[in-house]
Amino acid sequence: MGQDNLRYKRILLKLSGEALLGDTPFGISPEVMDEIAREIAEVYRLGVEIGIVIGGGNIFRGVAGASKGMDRASADYMGMLATVINSLALQDALERQGVTTRVQSAIEMREVAEPYIRRRAIRHLEKNRVVIFAAGTGNPFFTTDTAAALRALEIGAEALLKATKVDGVYERDPLQDPRARKFDHLRYQEVLERGLKVMDATAISLAMENRLPIVVFNLRQPQNIKRAVLGEPVGTTVSN
């Protein structure tokens, strides 16, 4: 398949940390990780330039620590380190699929990852390397959704693809209310006004201000990443 069929040639893919659990109670399911790596490798071979942000919900979330009395900022740093663990696991899985990758961390840890340098990240993408952005924004009180929107804008991605545990954006959380209806398309403002929690408001606002389209879809449904890249109807699109 040639590049002409692609709807997006450079994407920022946000992967749910929680989806990595699969059937395991904690951490990373090797089967799920391999399956995700295969899907990404297929899209990579279409010639798409791919930046990735992966969440940390399978290991630790700052709000969970804070709710048990921890200092919020310390808990958030733990959450950011959790995303580094996931990023290294994803790098390993992708390289086993023959995909060249680099991990860039927003918190410096030279022995395991490059520091985040925007121009260098763009150069990696131009050289057909998948760039995995670890440690979120590097700042507490944010989430990896916001990190994904930020990095998408920094690298000039044409879309932010949020691959998560649900099929798209619903009128209410579908995990709480299975009767909730799914939207095919929503405007940014509607997501904010309806208080839809599928993505945090900071990420939505950043995308809205910069007209960055967001596609929310189910990570565990085979071929969904490819379908989104080809512009086929999948999940929910959030744009103007």
Ligand SMILES: Nc1ncnc2c1ncn2[C@@H]1O[C@H](COP(=O)(O)OP(=O)(O)OP(=O)(O)O)[C@@H](O)[C@H]1O
């Ligand atoms: N209106 C809604 N439509 C769809 N999902 C919703 C809605 N409201 C809440 N959600 C929840 O939002 C979740 C996705 O966002 P969240 O940021 O929590 O997870 P993630 O990004 O998939 O995981 P992680 O934080 O581990 O990376 C879904 O799993 C869903 O249960």
Ligand SMILES: O=c1ccn([C@@H]2O[C@H](COP(=O)(O)O)[C@@H](O)[C@H]2O)c(=O)[nH]1
């Ligand atoms: O910029 C950021 C990104 C993340 N965090 C912390 O990491 C965890 C895990 O990220 P999720 O988006 O929830 O998967 C998050 O709960 C925060 O505690 C951060 O502080 N800053």
